[in-house]
Amino acid sequence: MDLDFAPEDLAFREEVRAFIAEAYDDDMRARMAQSKNGHIDKAGQVRWLKRLHEKGWIAPDWPEQYGGTGWSLTRKYIFDMEMALAGAPSTSNMGLKMCAPVVMAFGTDEQKAQHLPKILATDVWWCQGYSEPGAGSDLASLALKAERDGDHYVLNGSKTWTTYAQWADWMFCLVRTSQEDIRQKGISFLLLDMKTPGIQIVPLPTLDGPREGDQEINQVFFDNVRVPVANRIGKEGEGWTYAKYLLQFERGNAYAPGLMNMLGKVRKIARVERSNGGGTMYEDPDFRRKLAEAEIKVEALNATELRVFAGRANGEAMGAVSSMLKLEGSQMQQQITELALEAVGIYAAPFVQDTWAEIEGRTNAPRAGPDYAATVAPHYFNYRKTSIYAGSNEIQHNIMAKMVLGL
Template sequence: MDLAFSKEDLAFRDEVRAFIAEAFDDDMRARMDQSKNAHIDKAGQVRWLKRLHDKGWIAPDWPEEYGGTGWSHSRKYIFEMEMALAGAPSTSNMGLTMCAPVVMAFGTPEQKAQHLPKILSTDVWWCQGYSEPGSGSDLASLSLKAELDGDHYVLNGSKIWTTYAQWADWMFCLVRTSNEAIRQVGISFLLLDMKTPGISIVPLPTLDGPAQGEQEINQVFFENVRVPVSNRIGEEGQGWTYAKYLLQFERGNPYAPGLTHQLEKVKRIASLQASDGGGKLVHDPAFRRKLAEMQIKVDTLNATELRVFGARVTGETLGAVSSMFKLEGSQAQQAITELALEAAGVYAAPFVRDTWAEIRGERNEPRAGPDYAATLAPHYFNYRKTSIYAGSNEIQHNIMAKMVLGL
């Protein structure tokens, strides 16, 4: 594989940098810098995505026929890396990267026409309805009932850990349409309007103490919620097949660009903080060894992602490789947040409840320590979830053992 960029690729890199310099405005930068969970509020996120849409860059992985960029793998890599290094908001959301591929692959022409243009333009926001109380990594045990009543399904039950459900206009949801000896057989895949009567959303507080606009996860309750049968993706009882297809996209996103940005931030902190032995922490031999070990892991993952995603140009699917990416990427994310805490030392301990108050022009109490320290502990606590969501890391080990080693 040729890892050298062409002159055209380098010119594209300059174009991406120029776009970021103009579109990533001061308010977004301030919110990202002081975000406790690496996201900004919905208004800022939509503003960012619409600028990408206007530029034609919002869906690098979509086929051109649906509005994708048609970029080469090298250009996708350049785009993702430059966005990450700039600390820009994520270019992915659940509609763009998870729901849309399923609609493209298994949806009816009517479903594609209804949903894909609005997902692309960010006029409709999506959330995911997979996990349930007592049914997380064992997703096949889900019990949200969807009973057929004429041309509608009637839903009763709940979903949990539903990221940004309070923002969502629509949900893609796994439901149980029948009880079979093989549990996966009775699962169907529905698209549902979150304004449908009978849906209620309850926020779940988290240890990072999110500021206004940063509330992240919720539990969603369904009480006699009627969903048209026409909103079902594919065949009844085949939802497990579509869910597995979707999980390749949820687990198989590149981690290296974001990890590179996070590690560079740790290096900057270490260059400012004093070590116990005098001098700056970045020169401390023990801490330098930890940084070097993490740099090797990030570089290795980056090379692997380049190789694997490059092969997808030929039509290869990720399969079990997506589990490997999720496993290695999530472990690296957690390790880097630990390094950041170590670098900041005691300055990471004070709890700032609302890190966005000053950005909103509201009075805020003076902080103890540098501004960058306020989000480090929240990041650490928030990133404990990465080894659990999208299937716990133990599940990823099982998938690789079965699909790669044949165990």
């Protein structure tokens, strides 16, 4: 694999850097630096995504016919890496990266015309209705009923761990339209308007302690919610097929660029904070060994992702490889947050409920320890979820054992 950049790719890298320097404004940078979960507020995310849309860079993975960039693998890699190294907000929202590919592959022409332009322009925010109480990684056991009533389905039940449902305009949702001997059958894939009567959103507080109104996950209840049959993707009872297709995109994202950014932050902390030996944490041999081991794993993951995405560019399906990337990427996210917690030491202990209060001019109260310390423990707690969402890591082991090893 030739990883040397051609002159035109180096020029493109400079163009990306110039765009970031201008579009990634000081308010976004301040909020990202003090974010407890790696996201900024909805207004900031929409502002960022619309700037990418204006530049024509919001959907590098979309086909050109729907508004994609038409970039080569190299340019996608450069773009992802520069965005991650700058700490810019993610473009991996659920409309762009998860719902849209399913609509493109299985939706009707009317559904494509209705939803894809609005997703591309960030005029509509989407959430995912997959997990339920008792049906998380065992997604096939979902029980949200969708009973046919003329031209509508009537939904009763709930979804849980629904990321930013309080922001969402629409949800893509798995529902049970019939009971079958095989649980994967009888599941259908619906698109539903979150303003539909009968939907209730209840926040679920998490250990990272987000400020009020910006919690990340919710439970969504459905009480006789009527959804038009026209909002169903594909055939009734074949939603499991579409769901598996979608999960390739949820699990198969590039992890290495973001991990490199996380490692960079750990290095900066380690060069400042003192170890028990008297020097900095960066000078501590044991900590340096653990940091080096993490760096080697991230570089290996980066090379693997480049190889995999090169195959995708040639039309190869992700398949079980998406499980491998999800498994290793999530484990490294957790490992690096553990290193950050070790590096910052006692300054991780004080709990700051609202890390944006100073940015928004609501407090001048001093903090205990450096500013970067307030988000280290919340990041550590928040990233405990990465080995569970998108199918737990135990499930990923099973998928690889079955599809790769034939066990």
